[in-house]
Amino acid sequence: MQTMGDIKVTKATTSKRASVDFKNLSFGKIFTDHMLVAKYSNGSWQSPEIVPYGPISFDPSMATIHYGQSIFEGIKAYRLKTGVEAIFRPYDNFKRFNKSASRMEMPSVPEDIFIGGMKQLLQLEAAWIPEEYDHSLYIRPFMFATDEVIGVNPSTTYTFMIILSPVGPYYAAPMKIYVEEFYVRAVPGGVGFAKTSGNYAASLHPAAVAKKRGYDQILWTDAHEHKYVQECGTMNVFFVIGDKFITPGLETGTILEGVTRDSVIAVATDMGKVVEEREISVDELVDAYKAGLLTEAFGAGTAATIAKIAELRYKDFVMDFDPAQMPLADEIKSILTAIRDGIAPDPRGWMLSIQG
Numbered sequence: 001m002q003t004m005g006d007i008k009v010t011k012a013t014t015s016k017r018a019s020v021d022f023k024n025l026s027f028g029k030i031f032t033d034h035m036l037v038a039k040y041s042n043g044s045w046q047s048p049e050i051v052p053y054g055p056i057s058f059d060p061s062m063a064t065i066h067y068g069q070s071i072f073e074g075i076k077a078y079r080l081k082t083g084v085e086a087i088f089r090p091y092d093n094f095k096r097f098n099k100s101a102s103r104m105e106m107p108s109v110p111e112d113i114f115i116g117g118m119k120q121l122l123q124l125e126a127a128w129i130p131e132e133y134d135h136s137l138y139i140r141p142f143m144f145a146t147d148e149v150i151g152v153n154p155s156t157t158y159t160f161m162i163i164l165s166p167v168g169p170y171y172a173a174p175m176k177i178y179v180e181e182f183y184v185r186a187v188p189g190g191v192g193f194a195k196t197s198g199n200y201a202a203s204l205h206p207a208a209v210a211k212k213r214g215y216d217q218i219l220w221t222d223a224h225e226h227k228y229v230q231e232c233g234t235m236n237v238f239f240v241i242g243d244k245f246i247t248p249g250l251e252t253g254t255i256l257e258g259v260t261r262d263s264v265i266a267v268a269t270d271m272g273k274v275v276e277e278r279e280i281s282v283d284e285l286v287d288a289y290k291a292g293l294l295t296e297a298f299g300a301g302t303a304a305t306i307a308k309i310a311e312l313r314y315k316d317f318v319m320d321f322d323p324a325q326m327p328l329a330d331e332i333k334s335i336l337t338a339i340r341d342g343i344a345p346d347p348r349g350w351m352l353s354i355q356g
């Protein structure tokens with residue numbers, strides 16, 4: 001055992017890294033040699049530890065399994081062309097994590113554990129950060145309730161962990177999506193803005209129905225009228241109408257406040273484009289498509305990055321897009337990639353070095 005910064009480290013005796021084919025990574029199947037674990041009880045966080053990656057044990061009555069008091073984040077680390085290893089906008093995920101924690105009646109995680117712990121874990125695992133285009137080391141911080149009781153109450157004990165996974169693109173090809181008109185993801189006053197496990201559990205059946213119908217994902221609509229679009233399964237959504245970018249606004253609390261979403265808005269604004277964050281009805285999309293004004297549609301998320309939509313179906317009406325003719329999505333993606341590669345200016349300080 002040794003101490004790295006403030007954190008106790010127990011090193012793995014062997015590394016799995018040499019057995020990993022970094023050129024053929026799919027999403028989230030391989031994990032690095034170490035993980036960070038911090039426990040909360042009696043109203044405070046105990047010192048985190050870095051330990052060899054491996055299974056964790058729990059009591060069958062553990063609260064999370066029964067009532068889903070569980071939240072997570074998705075962040076990526078990149079190897080810049082300068083050789084520096086850096087994390088993309090981790091403070092934004094840190095803030096969102098604690099917003100999710102508050103909604104789920106869980107304790108906040110302090111910055112020294114979330115950001116400090118992440119940096120120290122990454123320093124130990126830096127060799128796992130891939131170099132290939134569109135590849136990164138995906139960082140998954142998560143927290144779950146650990147009280148051993150099956151009464152429905154907020155837990156008094158929690159575990160926070162960070163695991164790391166070298167990843168390639170989440171969606172390998174442009175997507176086919178349809179507008180969902182029966183199932184619902186989120187309602188005002190609900191938990192749509194929180195990155196909580198139940199949101200993803202509830203999406204699995206509708207997504208499985210979509211797969212059976214030959215689609216990759218669904219585009220969620222509002223719960224009352226199925227009229228306004230919200231987000232896709234694993235990402236926010238953008239449309240280019242005329243020369244404006246349009247994306248659903250955050251005010252209803254029914255969509256995730258995506259860090260990639262915010263990055264797209266910033267980059268598009270820097271490009272001199274108008275970006276509107278507002279309600280968008282499916283009818284508006286259909287009308288704009290028929291008028292030849294809806295020219296690009298794409299998803300934006302940490303895992304998905306910028307994922308083009310090739311087909312968007314609404315009832316029997318199919319909107320086809322040519323992924324090779326989406327110059328604005330391409331430009332946004334190449335600017336974001338250049339910032340992550342360290343070859344374009346980073347005026348907002350989005351990249352946080354894992355050192356120091």
Ligand code: COI
Nearest residue numbers: 074075234301302303304
């Ligand atoms: C991410 O983009 O990091 C997400 O959380 C989506 C994920 C569920 C794959």
